[in-house]
Amino acid sequence: MSATDPLMNAPQPAPVVSSISERPGLLSLRGVDKVFNGDVVALKDLNLDVRQGDFMSLLGPSGCGKSTALRIISDLLHPTRGSVEWAGGHSQNDLGVVFQEPTLMPWATVAKNVYLPFRLQGKSYASVKDEILEALKLVGLEKFQNAYPRELSGGMKMRVSIARAMVTRPRLILMDEPFAALDEITRFKLNNDLLELKAKINCTVIFVTHSVFESVFLSDRIVVMAARPGRVLREVQVDAPYPRDEVFRTSAEYAAHCRAASDALHEAMGG
Amino acid sequence: MAVTDPTQIDTAPDADEIARLRTRRLEKFGKYALPLIVMALAIWFWDRIVVWNEIPHYILPGPGRVWDTLVTDWAILFDAAKLTAKTTILALIFAVIGGAGLAILFNQSKMVEMSFYPYAVILQVTPVVSIAPLIFIYVESKTAGMLLCAWIVAFFPVLSSTTLGLNSVDHNLRDLFRIYGATRWQRLTMLQLPSALPYFLGGLKIAGGLSLIGAVVAELVAGTGGVGAGLAMRIQEAGYRLNIARMFAALSMIAAMGVFLFAALSIVSHLLLRKWHESALSRES
Numbered sequence: 001m002s003a004t005d006p007l008m009n010a011p012q013p014a015p016v017v018s019s020i021s022e023r024p025g026l027l028s029l030r031g032v033d034k035v036f037n038g039d040v041v042a043l044k045d046l047n048l049d050v051r052q053g054d055f056m057s058l059l060g061p062s063g064c065g066k067s068t069a070l071r072i073i074s075d076l077l078h079p080t081r082g083s084v085e086w087a088g089g090h091s092q093n094d095l096g097v098v099f100q101e102p103t104l105m106p107w108a109t110v111a112k113n114v115y116l117p118f119r120l121q122g123k124s125y126a127s128v129k130d131e132i133l134e135a136l137k138l139v140g141l142e143k144f145q146n147a148y149p150r151e152l153s154g155g156m157k158m159r160v161s162i163a164r165a166m167v168t169r170p171r172l173i174l175m176d177e178p179f180a181a182l183d184e185i186t187r188f189k190l191n192n193d194l195l196e197l198k199a200k201i202n203c204t205v206i207f208v209t210h211s212v213f214e215s216v217f218l219s220d221r222i223v224v225m226a227a228r229p230g231r232v233l234r235e236v237q238v239d240a241p242y243p244r245d246e247v248f249r250t251s252a253e254y255a256a257h258c259r260a261a262s263d264a265l266h267e268a269m270g271g
Numbered sequence: 272m273a274v275t276d277p278t279q280i281d282t283a284p285d286a287d288e289i290a291r292l293r294t295r296r297l298e299k300f301g302k303y304a305l306p307l308i309v310m311a312l313a314i315w316f317w318d319r320i321v322v323w324n325e326i327p328h329y330i331l332p333g334p335g336r337v338w339d340t341l342v343t344d345w346a347i348l349f350d351a352a353k354l355t356a357k358t359t360i361l362a363l364i365f366a367v368i369g370g371a372g373l374a375i376l377f378n379q380s381k382m383v384e385m386s387f388y389p390y391a392v393i394l395q396v397t398p399v400v401s402i403a404p405l406i407f408i409y410v411e412s413k414t415a416g417m418l419l420c421a422w423i424v425a426f427f428p429v430l431s432s433t434t435l436g437l438n439s440v441d442h443n444l445r446d447l448f449r450i451y452g453a454t455r456w457q458r459l460t461m462l463q464l465p466s467a468l469p470y471f472l473g474g475l476k477i478a479g480g481l482s483l484i485g486a487v488v489a490e491l492v493a494g495t496g497g498v499g500a501g502l503a504m505r506i507q508e509a510g511y512r513l514n515i516a517r518m519f520a521a522l523s524m525i526a527a528m529g530v531f532l533f534a535a536l537s538i539v540s541h542l543l544l545r546k547w548h549e550s551a552l553s554r555e556s
Contacts, residue, residue: 074450099446099447105462106547
Protein backbone atom coordinates (compact mmCIF):
# COMPACT_ATOMS: atom_id res chain seq x y z
CA MET A 1 0.00 0.00 0.00
CA SER A 2 1.59 3.20 -1.11
CA ALA A 3 -0.14 6.07 0.65
CA THR A 4 1.46 8.78 -1.37
CA ASP A 5 -1.42 11.14 -0.85
CA PRO A 6 -1.72 12.27 2.75
CA LEU A 7 -5.47 12.67 2.34
CA MET A 8 -5.95 9.20 1.08
CA ASN A 9 -5.68 5.72 2.52
CA ALA A 10 -7.42 3.79 -0.23
CA PRO A 11 -5.88 0.44 -1.18
CA GLN A 12 -5.19 1.59 -4.74
CA PRO A 13 -2.05 3.58 -5.44
CA ALA A 14 -2.95 7.15 -6.22
CA PRO A 15 -0.22 9.62 -7.00
CA VAL A 16 -0.41 13.09 -5.51
CA VAL A 17 -2.30 15.53 -7.65
CA SER A 18 -0.27 18.54 -6.91
CA SER A 19 -2.28 20.84 -9.12
CA ILE A 20 -5.36 20.56 -6.89
CA SER A 21 -3.64 21.79 -3.76
CA GLU A 22 -2.08 24.62 -5.76
CA ARG A 23 -5.43 25.97 -6.88
CA PRO A 24 -6.52 29.14 -5.11
CA GLY A 25 -9.23 28.65 -2.50
CA LEU A 26 -12.83 29.51 -3.22
CA LEU A 27 -14.89 28.40 -0.28
CA SER A 28 -14.28 26.62 2.96
CA LEU A 29 -16.51 25.01 5.54
CA ARG A 30 -14.97 25.02 9.00
CA GLY A 31 -16.23 22.67 11.68
CA VAL A 32 -19.78 22.76 10.43
CA ASP A 33 -22.36 20.97 12.58
CA LYS A 34 -26.04 20.85 11.72
CA VAL A 35 -28.54 19.57 14.24
CA PHE A 36 -32.25 19.31 13.39
CA ASN A 37 -34.98 19.37 16.02
CA GLY A 38 -32.41 19.37 18.77
CA ASP A 39 -31.40 15.74 18.40
CA VAL A 40 -30.92 14.69 14.76
CA VAL A 41 -27.28 15.28 13.90
CA ALA A 42 -27.26 15.77 10.12
CA LEU A 43 -23.64 16.95 9.94
CA LYS A 44 -20.81 16.57 12.40
CA ASP A 45 -17.65 18.63 12.14
CA LEU A 46 -17.69 19.03 8.37
CA ASN A 47 -14.56 20.57 6.92
CA LEU A 48 -14.30 21.22 3.21
CA ASP A 49 -11.85 23.26 1.22
CA VAL A 50 -13.26 23.95 -2.19
CA ARG A 51 -10.72 25.38 -4.58
CA GLN A 52 -11.24 27.26 -7.81
CA GLY A 53 -11.71 24.93 -10.74
CA ASP A 54 -12.51 21.88 -8.61
CA PHE A 55 -14.98 19.34 -9.80
CA MET A 56 -15.82 17.99 -6.37
CA SER A 57 -18.26 15.16 -5.83
CA LEU A 58 -19.90 14.52 -2.51
CA LEU A 59 -20.41 10.76 -2.49
CA GLY A 60 -22.16 8.84 0.22
CA PRO A 61 -25.12 6.73 1.28
CA SER A 62 -28.47 8.42 1.83
CA GLY A 63 -28.67 10.24 5.11
CA CYS A 64 -25.01 11.24 5.14
CA GLY A 65 -25.84 14.92 4.90
CA LYS A 66 -24.74 15.56 1.29
CA SER A 67 -27.81 17.60 0.51
CA THR A 68 -27.69 19.33 3.88
CA ALA A 69 -24.13 20.38 3.08
CA LEU A 70 -25.29 21.82 -0.26
CA ARG A 71 -28.13 23.68 1.44
CA ILE A 72 -25.69 25.17 3.91
CA ILE A 73 -23.33 26.26 1.14
CA SER A 74 -26.22 27.86 -0.76
CA ASP A 75 -27.27 29.66 2.43
CA LEU A 76 -30.70 27.99 2.56
CA LEU A 77 -29.73 26.58 5.95
CA HIS A 78 -27.55 28.06 8.65
CA PRO A 79 -25.04 25.80 10.37
CA THR A 80 -25.68 25.06 14.05
CA ARG A 81 -21.97 25.52 14.66
CA GLY A 82 -19.04 26.36 12.43
CA SER A 83 -18.83 28.66 9.45
CA VAL A 84 -18.87 28.95 5.67
CA GLU A 85 -16.23 31.28 4.33
CA TRP A 86 -15.95 32.50 0.77
CA ALA A 87 -12.54 33.68 -0.31
CA GLY A 88 -12.96 37.37 -0.93
CA GLY A 89 -16.64 37.43 0.04
CA HIS A 90 -19.49 36.54 -2.26
CA SER A 91 -22.74 37.73 -3.76
CA GLN A 92 -25.84 36.04 -5.16
CA ASN A 93 -24.21 35.96 -8.59
CA ASP A 94 -21.57 33.56 -7.37
CA LEU A 95 -23.92 30.62 -7.22
CA GLY A 96 -25.85 28.48 -9.69
CA VAL A 97 -27.93 25.53 -8.58
CA VAL A 98 -29.24 22.42 -10.31
CA PHE A 99 -31.65 20.22 -8.40
CA GLN A 100 -32.55 16.58 -8.87
CA GLU A 101 -35.69 17.70 -10.70
CA PRO A 102 -35.33 20.15 -13.60
CA THR A 103 -37.38 22.62 -11.51
CA LEU A 104 -38.51 24.77 -14.41
CA MET A 105 -41.41 27.19 -14.37
CA PRO A 106 -43.99 25.41 -16.57
CA TRP A 107 -45.67 28.68 -17.57
CA ALA A 108 -42.49 30.16 -19.03
CA THR A 109 -40.67 29.33 -22.24
CA VAL A 110 -37.18 27.83 -22.19
CA ALA A 111 -35.59 31.24 -22.78
CA LYS A 112 -37.67 32.87 -20.04
CA ASN A 113 -36.70 30.10 -17.64
CA VAL A 114 -33.02 30.71 -18.33
CA TYR A 115 -33.69 34.45 -17.95
CA LEU A 116 -34.86 33.96 -14.33
CA PRO A 117 -31.61 34.71 -12.45
CA PHE A 118 -31.18 37.94 -14.42
CA ARG A 119 -34.82 38.82 -14.03
CA LEU A 120 -34.56 38.54 -10.26
CA GLN A 121 -31.61 40.94 -10.43
CA GLY A 122 -33.89 43.42 -12.18
CA LYS A 123 -32.23 43.19 -15.59
CA SER A 124 -34.36 43.57 -18.71
CA TYR A 125 -34.67 40.65 -21.10
CA ALA A 126 -33.26 42.65 -23.98
CA SER A 127 -30.10 43.51 -22.06
CA VAL A 128 -29.21 39.86 -21.37
CA LYS A 129 -30.62 38.23 -24.50
CA ASP A 130 -27.14 37.40 -25.79
CA GLU A 131 -26.09 35.69 -22.57
CA ILE A 132 -29.28 33.63 -22.58
CA LEU A 133 -28.78 32.54 -26.18
CA GLU A 134 -25.15 31.74 -25.46
CA ALA A 135 -26.12 29.58 -22.47
CA LEU A 136 -28.73 27.75 -24.53
CA LYS A 137 -26.17 27.21 -27.27
CA LEU A 138 -23.75 25.72 -24.75
CA VAL A 139 -26.32 23.11 -23.72
CA GLY A 140 -27.39 22.58 -27.33
CA LEU A 141 -30.91 23.93 -27.02
CA GLU A 142 -30.77 27.17 -28.98
CA LYS A 143 -33.49 25.91 -31.29
CA PHE A 144 -35.86 25.35 -28.38
CA GLN A 145 -35.80 28.79 -26.81
CA ASN A 146 -39.50 29.36 -27.45
CA ALA A 147 -40.64 25.89 -26.41
CA TYR A 148 -42.44 25.26 -23.15
CA PRO A 149 -40.92 22.78 -20.66
CA ARG A 150 -43.70 20.23 -21.21
CA GLU A 151 -42.63 19.89 -24.83
CA LEU A 152 -39.15 18.73 -23.83
CA SER A 153 -37.80 15.33 -22.80
CA GLY A 154 -36.38 14.74 -19.31
CA GLY A 155 -32.80 15.17 -20.49
CA MET A 156 -33.60 18.38 -22.36
CA LYS A 157 -35.34 19.84 -19.31
CA MET A 158 -32.22 19.09 -17.30
CA ARG A 159 -30.15 20.91 -19.92
CA VAL A 160 -32.36 23.96 -19.52
CA SER A 161 -31.84 23.74 -15.78
CA ILE A 162 -28.07 23.62 -16.31
CA ALA A 163 -28.24 26.57 -18.72
CA ARG A 164 -30.13 28.55 -16.10
CA ALA A 165 -27.54 27.70 -13.44
CA MET A 166 -24.64 28.89 -15.58
CA VAL A 167 -26.15 31.81 -17.43
CA THR A 168 -24.85 34.33 -14.91
CA ARG A 169 -21.39 32.71 -15.09
CA PRO A 170 -21.30 31.95 -11.37
CA ARG A 171 -18.06 30.99 -9.66
CA LEU A 172 -19.67 27.92 -8.14
CA ILE A 173 -22.36 25.57 -9.45
CA LEU A 174 -24.05 23.23 -6.99
CA MET A 175 -25.65 20.11 -8.42
CA ASP A 176 -27.80 17.88 -6.23
CA GLU A 177 -28.04 14.46 -7.94
CA PRO A 178 -29.10 16.15 -11.17
CA PHE A 179 -29.06 13.06 -13.39
CA ALA A 180 -30.40 10.48 -10.94
CA ALA A 181 -33.83 10.34 -12.56
CA LEU A 182 -32.57 9.98 -16.13
CA ASP A 183 -31.97 6.86 -18.15
CA GLU A 184 -28.38 5.71 -18.48
CA ILE A 185 -27.85 6.71 -22.10
CA THR A 186 -29.06 10.23 -21.45
CA ARG A 187 -27.02 10.32 -18.28
CA PHE A 188 -23.75 9.39 -20.00
CA LYS A 189 -24.38 12.00 -22.66
CA LEU A 190 -25.09 14.66 -20.05
CA ASN A 191 -21.97 13.65 -18.09
CA ASN A 192 -19.85 14.20 -21.19
CA ASP A 193 -21.54 17.48 -21.98
CA LEU A 194 -21.23 18.71 -18.43
CA LEU A 195 -17.45 18.22 -18.48
CA GLU A 196 -17.20 20.02 -21.80
CA LEU A 197 -19.32 22.84 -20.45
CA LYS A 198 -17.26 23.17 -17.28
CA ALA A 199 -14.09 23.40 -19.34
CA LYS A 200 -15.64 26.12 -21.49
CA ILE A 201 -16.96 28.36 -18.74
CA ASN A 202 -14.22 27.52 -16.27
CA CYS A 203 -16.26 27.32 -13.09
CA THR A 204 -16.16 25.23 -9.93
CA VAL A 205 -18.67 22.43 -9.42
CA ILE A 206 -19.85 20.64 -6.30
CA PHE A 207 -21.78 17.59 -7.40
CA VAL A 208 -23.82 15.43 -5.05
CA THR A 209 -24.29 11.85 -6.17
CA HIS A 210 -24.59 8.34 -4.84
CA SER A 211 -23.15 6.81 -7.98
CA VAL A 212 -19.52 5.80 -7.71
CA PHE A 213 -19.16 5.60 -11.50
CA GLU A 214 -20.59 9.02 -12.09
CA SER A 215 -18.42 10.63 -9.44
CA VAL A 216 -15.22 9.05 -10.80
CA PHE A 217 -15.99 9.97 -14.38
CA LEU A 218 -16.79 13.57 -13.57
CA SER A 219 -14.68 14.71 -10.68
CA ASP A 220 -11.08 15.28 -9.71
CA ARG A 221 -11.98 15.23 -6.02
CA ILE A 222 -14.40 12.79 -4.44
CA VAL A 223 -15.35 13.53 -0.88
CA VAL A 224 -16.72 10.33 0.60
CA MET A 225 -19.19 10.92 3.40
CA ALA A 226 -20.58 8.58 6.05
CA ALA A 227 -23.96 8.69 7.73
CA ARG A 228 -25.20 8.96 11.33
CA PRO A 229 -23.80 11.43 11.97
CA GLY A 230 -23.07 12.89 8.53
CA ARG A 231 -19.36 13.47 8.23
CA VAL A 232 -16.44 13.36 5.79
CA LEU A 233 -14.79 9.97 5.83
CA ARG A 234 -12.02 10.68 3.40
CA GLU A 235 -11.17 12.26 0.10
CA VAL A 236 -10.36 10.26 -3.03
CA GLN A 237 -8.61 12.16 -5.79
CA VAL A 238 -9.05 11.20 -9.41
CA ASP A 239 -5.90 12.34 -11.15
CA ALA A 240 -6.92 11.39 -14.69
CA PRO A 241 -6.56 14.42 -16.93
CA TYR A 242 -9.46 16.20 -18.63
CA PRO A 243 -10.91 16.07 -21.20
CA ARG A 244 -12.29 12.65 -20.36
CA ASP A 245 -14.27 10.70 -22.90
CA GLU A 246 -15.73 7.28 -23.62
CA VAL A 247 -12.22 5.84 -23.82
CA PHE A 248 -11.61 6.89 -20.24
CA ARG A 249 -14.93 5.35 -19.23
CA THR A 250 -13.69 1.92 -20.31
CA SER A 251 -10.05 2.26 -19.21
CA ALA A 252 -8.29 0.29 -16.50
CA GLU A 253 -7.41 3.56 -14.83
CA TYR A 254 -11.11 4.41 -14.55
CA ALA A 255 -11.81 0.96 -13.10
CA ALA A 256 -9.05 1.38 -10.51
CA HIS A 257 -10.43 4.73 -9.39
CA CYS A 258 -13.92 3.26 -9.20
CA ARG A 259 -12.54 0.50 -7.03
CA ALA A 260 -10.92 3.01 -4.69
CA ALA A 261 -14.04 5.11 -4.41
CA SER A 262 -16.19 2.06 -4.01
CA ASP A 263 -14.02 0.72 -1.17
CA ALA A 264 -14.23 4.07 0.57
CA LEU A 265 -18.00 4.05 0.13
CA HIS A 266 -18.21 0.56 1.61
CA GLU A 267 -16.26 1.74 4.58
CA ALA A 268 -18.63 4.71 4.85
CA MET A 269 -21.55 2.34 4.98
CA GLY A 270 -19.89 0.41 7.79
CA GLY A 271 -18.89 -2.49 5.55
CA MET B 272 -41.91 -7.65 -54.26
CA ALA B 273 -42.04 -7.63 -50.49
CA VAL B 274 -41.21 -4.40 -48.72
CA THR B 275 -37.49 -4.34 -48.23
CA ASP B 276 -36.70 -0.67 -48.67
CA PRO B 277 -37.17 0.98 -45.25
CA THR B 278 -38.38 4.19 -46.88
CA GLN B 279 -41.14 2.26 -48.60
CA ILE B 280 -42.90 1.01 -45.48
CA ASP B 281 -46.61 0.54 -45.94
CA THR B 282 -48.20 3.04 -43.55
CA ALA B 283 -51.80 2.05 -44.22
CA PRO B 284 -53.60 1.69 -40.87
CA ASP B 285 -54.16 -1.82 -39.59
CA ALA B 286 -57.48 -3.17 -38.32
CA ASP B 287 -56.82 -2.00 -34.74
CA GLU B 288 -56.00 1.48 -35.87
CA ILE B 289 -59.11 1.68 -38.05
CA ALA B 290 -61.29 0.51 -35.16
CA ARG B 291 -59.73 3.08 -32.85
CA LEU B 292 -60.23 5.89 -35.34
CA ARG B 293 -63.86 4.89 -35.81
CA THR B 294 -64.46 4.86 -32.04
CA ARG B 295 -62.90 8.28 -31.74
CA ARG B 296 -65.04 9.68 -34.55
CA LEU B 297 -68.17 8.23 -32.97
CA GLU B 298 -67.26 9.68 -29.58
CA LYS B 299 -66.63 13.10 -31.06
CA PHE B 300 -69.99 13.00 -32.80
CA GLY B 301 -71.75 11.65 -29.72
CA LYS B 302 -70.35 14.35 -27.46
CA TYR B 303 -72.48 16.95 -29.21
CA ALA B 304 -75.25 14.88 -30.78
CA LEU B 305 -76.25 12.75 -27.79
CA PRO B 306 -77.22 15.59 -25.43
CA LEU B 307 -79.22 17.18 -28.26
CA ILE B 308 -81.02 13.92 -28.98
CA VAL B 309 -81.81 13.46 -25.28
CA MET B 310 -83.14 17.01 -25.13
CA ALA B 311 -85.32 16.56 -28.21
CA LEU B 312 -86.71 13.31 -26.81
CA ALA B 313 -87.41 14.89 -23.42
CA ILE B 314 -89.26 17.82 -25.02
CA TRP B 315 -91.25 15.48 -27.23
CA PHE B 316 -92.13 13.30 -24.22
CA TRP B 317 -93.13 16.38 -22.20
CA ASP B 318 -95.39 17.47 -25.04
CA ARG B 319 -96.97 14.00 -25.30
CA ILE B 320 -97.66 13.82 -21.53
CA VAL B 321 -99.45 17.16 -21.68
CA VAL B 322 -101.49 16.19 -24.76
CA TRP B 323 -102.30 12.59 -23.78
CA ASN B 324 -103.36 13.52 -20.25
CA GLU B 325 -105.08 16.74 -21.33
CA ILE B 326 -103.24 18.63 -18.57
CA PRO B 327 -104.46 22.24 -18.37
CA HIS B 328 -101.79 24.84 -19.13
CA TYR B 329 -102.06 26.45 -15.66
CA ILE B 330 -100.82 23.15 -14.22
CA LEU B 331 -98.27 22.15 -16.85
CA PRO B 332 -97.96 24.00 -20.15
CA GLY B 333 -96.60 22.13 -23.13
CA PRO B 334 -93.24 23.06 -24.65
CA GLY B 335 -94.95 24.84 -27.54
CA ARG B 336 -96.79 27.13 -25.17
CA VAL B 337 -93.61 27.89 -23.22
CA TRP B 338 -91.87 28.78 -26.48
CA ASP B 339 -94.75 31.06 -27.46
CA THR B 340 -94.55 32.79 -24.08
CA LEU B 341 -90.82 33.21 -24.49
CA VAL B 342 -91.44 34.95 -27.81
CA THR B 343 -94.40 37.11 -26.78
CA ASP B 344 -92.96 38.07 -23.38
CA TRP B 345 -89.46 38.52 -24.73
CA ALA B 346 -89.32 42.25 -23.96
CA ILE B 347 -90.22 41.75 -20.28
CA LEU B 348 -88.05 38.68 -19.84
CA PHE B 349 -85.06 40.18 -21.61
CA ASP B 350 -85.14 43.26 -19.36
CA ALA B 351 -85.36 40.97 -16.34
CA ALA B 352 -82.47 38.88 -17.63
CA LYS B 353 -80.34 41.99 -18.09
CA LEU B 354 -80.85 42.91 -14.44
CA THR B 355 -80.06 39.41 -13.18
CA ALA B 356 -77.03 39.21 -15.45
CA LYS B 357 -75.78 42.56 -14.18
CA THR B 358 -76.03 41.43 -10.55
CA THR B 359 -74.37 38.12 -11.38
CA ILE B 360 -71.46 39.56 -13.29
CA LEU B 361 -70.79 42.37 -10.83
CA ALA B 362 -70.93 39.88 -7.96
CA LEU B 363 -68.51 37.63 -9.82
CA ILE B 364 -66.10 40.50 -10.42
CA PHE B 365 -66.20 41.46 -6.75
CA ALA B 366 -65.84 37.81 -5.78
CA VAL B 367 -62.68 37.59 -7.88
CA ILE B 368 -61.25 40.80 -6.45
CA GLY B 369 -62.28 39.96 -2.90
CA GLY B 370 -61.46 36.25 -3.01
CA ALA B 371 -58.10 36.56 -4.73
CA GLY B 372 -57.23 39.69 -2.76
CA LEU B 373 -57.98 38.01 0.56
CA ALA B 374 -56.06 34.91 -0.53
CA ILE B 375 -52.97 37.03 -1.30
CA LEU B 376 -53.35 38.92 1.98
CA PHE B 377 -53.71 35.65 3.93
CA ASN B 378 -50.72 34.24 2.11
CA GLN B 379 -48.54 37.24 2.95
CA SER B 380 -49.41 37.23 6.61
CA LYS B 381 -49.94 34.04 8.57
CA MET B 382 -51.31 36.13 11.45
CA VAL B 383 -54.02 37.70 9.31
CA GLU B 384 -54.91 34.29 7.92
CA MET B 385 -55.18 32.70 11.34
CA SER B 386 -57.31 35.61 12.54
CA PHE B 387 -59.80 35.80 9.71
CA TYR B 388 -59.94 32.52 7.82
CA PRO B 389 -62.37 30.87 10.27
CA TYR B 390 -64.80 33.77 9.74
CA ALA B 391 -64.59 33.38 5.98
CA VAL B 392 -65.59 29.74 6.51
CA ILE B 393 -68.46 30.70 8.82
CA LEU B 394 -69.71 33.20 6.25
CA GLN B 395 -69.59 30.48 3.64
CA VAL B 396 -71.34 27.71 5.57
CA THR B 397 -74.20 29.94 6.76
CA PRO B 398 -76.92 29.63 4.09
CA VAL B 399 -77.25 32.91 2.22
CA VAL B 400 -81.06 32.64 2.27
CA SER B 401 -80.92 33.09 6.01
CA ILE B 402 -78.51 36.02 5.93
CA ALA B 403 -80.22 37.85 3.07
CA PRO B 404 -83.25 39.23 4.98
CA LEU B 405 -80.89 40.81 7.52
CA ILE B 406 -78.78 42.32 4.78
CA PHE B 407 -81.80 44.06 3.31
CA ILE B 408 -82.67 45.54 6.70
CA TYR B 409 -79.28 47.18 7.08
CA VAL B 410 -78.28 47.86 3.49
CA GLU B 411 -80.44 50.58 2.07
CA SER B 412 -79.63 50.20 -1.61
CA LYS B 413 -81.33 47.20 -3.20
CA THR B 414 -78.57 46.91 -5.75
CA ALA B 415 -75.85 46.92 -3.11
CA GLY B 416 -77.77 44.40 -0.98
CA MET B 417 -78.22 42.02 -3.89
CA LEU B 418 -74.56 42.33 -4.81
CA LEU B 419 -73.56 41.61 -1.24
CA CYS B 420 -75.72 38.47 -1.12
CA ALA B 421 -74.33 37.16 -4.38
CA TRP B 422 -70.80 38.08 -3.34
CA ILE B 423 -71.04 36.17 -0.05
CA VAL B 424 -71.93 33.00 -1.95
CA ALA B 425 -69.38 33.43 -4.72
CA PHE B 426 -66.18 34.69 -3.09
CA PHE B 427 -65.33 31.63 -1.02
CA PRO B 428 -64.39 29.17 -3.79
CA VAL B 429 -62.10 31.84 -5.25
CA LEU B 430 -60.55 32.43 -1.83
CA SER B 431 -60.01 28.79 -0.93
CA SER B 432 -58.71 27.64 -4.29
CA THR B 433 -56.40 30.64 -4.70
CA THR B 434 -55.05 30.06 -1.19
CA LEU B 435 -54.37 26.45 -2.08
CA GLY B 436 -52.66 27.56 -5.30
CA LEU B 437 -50.44 30.14 -3.62
CA ASN B 438 -49.25 27.46 -1.22
CA SER B 439 -48.68 24.85 -3.95
CA VAL B 440 -45.42 26.29 -5.22
CA ASP B 441 -42.71 23.78 -6.17
CA HIS B 442 -40.36 23.66 -3.16
CA ASN B 443 -37.23 23.64 -5.27
CA LEU B 444 -38.39 26.69 -7.20
CA ARG B 445 -39.03 28.43 -3.91
CA ASP B 446 -35.48 27.54 -2.80
CA LEU B 447 -34.12 28.76 -6.12
CA PHE B 448 -35.83 32.12 -5.64
CA ARG B 449 -34.30 32.35 -2.17
CA ILE B 450 -30.84 31.50 -3.46
CA TYR B 451 -31.11 34.23 -6.07
CA GLY B 452 -32.19 36.66 -3.36
CA ALA B 453 -35.71 37.30 -4.71
CA THR B 454 -37.77 39.88 -2.86
CA ARG B 455 -41.19 39.03 -1.42
CA TRP B 456 -42.83 40.92 -4.25
CA GLN B 457 -40.81 39.03 -6.88
CA ARG B 458 -41.68 35.74 -5.28
CA LEU B 459 -45.37 36.63 -5.26
CA THR B 460 -45.60 37.93 -8.81
CA MET B 461 -43.16 35.67 -10.62
CA LEU B 462 -43.68 32.44 -8.72
CA GLN B 463 -46.76 32.23 -6.53
CA LEU B 464 -49.31 33.95 -8.74
CA PRO B 465 -48.47 31.91 -11.86
CA SER B 466 -48.47 28.72 -9.75
CA ALA B 467 -51.87 29.65 -8.34
CA LEU B 468 -53.44 30.50 -11.71
CA PRO B 469 -54.83 27.02 -12.52
CA TYR B 470 -56.29 26.73 -9.01
CA PHE B 471 -57.76 30.22 -9.21
CA LEU B 472 -59.42 29.44 -12.53
CA GLY B 473 -60.94 26.28 -11.06
CA GLY B 474 -62.42 28.35 -8.24
CA LEU B 475 -63.61 30.94 -10.73
CA LYS B 476 -65.69 28.39 -12.64
CA ILE B 477 -67.48 27.38 -9.45
CA ALA B 478 -67.87 31.01 -8.41
CA GLY B 479 -69.57 31.83 -11.74
CA GLY B 480 -72.40 29.40 -11.06
CA LEU B 481 -72.62 30.44 -7.43
CA SER B 482 -72.86 34.14 -8.19
CA LEU B 483 -75.90 33.40 -10.38
CA ILE B 484 -77.46 31.42 -7.52
CA GLY B 485 -76.65 34.28 -5.15
CA ALA B 486 -78.21 36.81 -7.48
CA VAL B 487 -81.41 34.75 -7.80
CA VAL B 488 -81.70 34.26 -4.03
CA ALA B 489 -81.06 37.96 -3.48
CA GLU B 490 -83.81 38.91 -5.93
CA LEU B 491 -86.31 36.61 -4.24
CA VAL B 492 -85.54 38.09 -0.84
CA ALA B 493 -85.24 41.69 -1.98
CA GLY B 494 -88.50 41.84 -3.90
CA THR B 495 -89.20 44.50 -6.48
CA GLY B 496 -89.31 48.18 -5.92
CA GLY B 497 -86.86 50.76 -7.09
CA VAL B 498 -84.61 48.58 -9.20
CA GLY B 499 -87.12 46.71 -11.37
CA ALA B 500 -87.52 42.96 -11.48
CA GLY B 501 -84.97 40.30 -12.37
CA LEU B 502 -85.73 36.84 -13.70
CA ALA B 503 -86.24 35.33 -10.25
CA MET B 504 -88.80 38.06 -9.44
CA ARG B 505 -90.55 37.37 -12.74
CA ILE B 506 -90.79 33.69 -11.83
CA GLN B 507 -92.28 34.46 -8.45
CA GLU B 508 -94.71 37.01 -9.89
CA ALA B 509 -95.80 34.66 -12.72
CA GLY B 510 -96.34 31.95 -10.08
CA TYR B 511 -98.77 34.17 -8.20
CA ARG B 512 -100.72 34.66 -11.43
CA LEU B 513 -100.63 30.97 -12.37
CA ASN B 514 -98.76 31.93 -15.53
CA ILE B 515 -96.82 28.70 -15.45
CA ALA B 516 -95.63 29.06 -19.03
CA ARG B 517 -93.84 32.28 -18.17
CA MET B 518 -92.28 30.57 -15.14
CA PHE B 519 -90.82 27.94 -17.44
CA ALA B 520 -89.70 30.57 -19.94
CA ALA B 521 -87.90 32.61 -17.25
CA LEU B 522 -86.41 29.44 -15.77
CA SER B 523 -85.01 28.38 -19.12
CA MET B 524 -83.40 31.80 -19.47
CA ILE B 525 -81.71 31.48 -16.08
CA ALA B 526 -80.44 28.05 -17.05
CA ALA B 527 -79.17 29.43 -20.36
CA MET B 528 -77.37 32.22 -18.51
CA GLY B 529 -75.72 29.68 -16.22
CA VAL B 530 -74.57 27.56 -19.14
CA PHE B 531 -73.29 30.60 -20.99
CA LEU B 532 -71.35 31.82 -17.96
CA PHE B 533 -69.78 28.41 -17.38
CA ALA B 534 -68.83 28.08 -21.05
CA ALA B 535 -67.33 31.57 -21.11
CA LEU B 536 -65.24 30.92 -17.99
CA SER B 537 -64.12 27.55 -19.36
CA ILE B 538 -62.92 29.24 -22.54
CA VAL B 539 -61.07 31.92 -20.57
CA SER B 540 -59.47 29.21 -18.47
CA HIS B 541 -58.46 27.21 -21.53
CA LEU B 542 -56.95 30.24 -23.25
CA LEU B 543 -54.87 31.14 -20.22
CA LEU B 544 -53.58 27.63 -19.58
CA ARG B 545 -53.43 26.00 -23.00
CA LYS B 546 -49.75 26.64 -23.54
CA TRP B 547 -48.45 25.04 -20.39
CA HIS B 548 -50.88 23.40 -18.00
CA GLU B 549 -51.65 19.68 -17.95
CA SER B 550 -55.40 20.26 -17.72
CA ALA B 551 -55.43 22.08 -21.06
CA LEU B 552 -53.32 19.63 -23.02
CA SER B 553 -54.63 17.23 -25.57
CA ARG B 554 -52.79 13.94 -25.53
CA GLU B 555 -50.94 13.25 -28.71
CA SER B 556 -51.33 9.50 -28.71
